[in-house]
């Protein structure tokens with residue numbers, strides 16, 4: 001039965017961290033659009049900030065991020081200077097000094113910045129924006145290359161959460177993905193963070209890696225939870241070597257098949273629940289006393305480019321190569337090429353190369369998809385009505401869910417769509433029914449990860 005379902009729904013579908021999704025961004029959105037959209041913002045609206053640091057010490061072979069390996073600091077120091085310049089450029093394009101409620105440093109490995117460089121970026125952000133009381137400031141770090149001094153500078157700069165890349169603690173799996181990382185080194189960083197007062201710690205884990213078994217996933221979870229993280233993100237490895245050539249270094253004959261991946265995800269979820277972590281959306285888990293778990297319980301959870309979040313801002317300002325920004329008018333994306341991004345910033349220009357202006361239909365579908373991805377249920381008609389659309393606007397989408405309903409993965413009760421317990425891991429496939437841009441044959445598009 002499971003094998004049948006996987007065969008039917010293991011399609012390549014977006015992760016829906018935005019709608020329309022990034023493959024549908026186009027070059028007809030330009031710097032002029034971005035300047036106009038920034039100028040239209042209202043200073044009272046809270047914003048979020050995302051800063052991308054596309055450098056790592058070496059490549060993990062499973063990595064799907066926009067990053068590159070370097071052992072020299074000079075390009076990172078130059079990048080850091082340009083980040084400061086891009087912050088100034090953006091702040092000067094805003095109508096007023098704005099207030100940020102969430103800041104996220106991603107990558108790559110933001111800890112490739114020196115402590116002084118990180119402090120300087122934080123100081124520049126505080127100089128350019130107000131921060132709300134209790135603003136969430138999160139930093140992704142690679143425990144292998146993070147120093148105590150970097151953790152200390154995070155704490156001193158007001159960072160509220162550190163996100164540790166762990167993935168799997170089994171030595172053979174670590175070797176198979178070129179990420180050798182003893183547990184002790186991770187524990188040392190987690191302890192240092194707590195000692196410095198950064199008690200909100202996320203740990204990233206993965207299933208579907210080469211050579212991974214249910215047993216070593218469970219061992220990894222048990223060990224990782226001894227570090228008392230506030231939340232866990234559990235992602236399935238997406239093997240797309242035609243998009244990320246370093247993935248060719250992975251022995252694909254050692255990759256678990258779809259049925260094994262399904263089982264790995266299921267047992268991992270059970271084990272996390274047994275440890276008292278509640279499921280948040282499709283791939284996050286959090287201690288019940290965290291704002292993230294509370295938002296999930298209250299059905300106020302949101303989803304953005306960083307995954308599940310409590311962030312309600314409608315504007316996200318992106319900094320750094322490849323970063324994506326969002327305003328109420330649409331999405332913009334910076335050039336992913338560091339050299340071209342640098343050239344634009346050096347010339348005092350934004351490095352926007354593509355984006356997507358959004359319309360009322362996009363906003364309606366984005367809300368439906370987001371609610372389904374966050375709450376596993378949505379009253380699609382009520383959302384459509386809030387956006388001024390009648391019930392007929394969603395009939396095609398409800399019809400498209402027919403096969404998932406017949407397979408017991410989705411319940412459609414009038415306009416209310418709900419994932420069943422068995423269907424929850426396939427929520428992206430259900431969300432795709434509301435995606436107007438996802439052409440039928442896009443379901444096999446290599447640009448997206450498999451649904452399972």
Ligand code: SF4
Nearest residue numbers: 056059060063108142
């Ligand atoms: S440390 Fe993170 S961002 Fe860098 S290569 Fe590894 S997985 Fe990718």
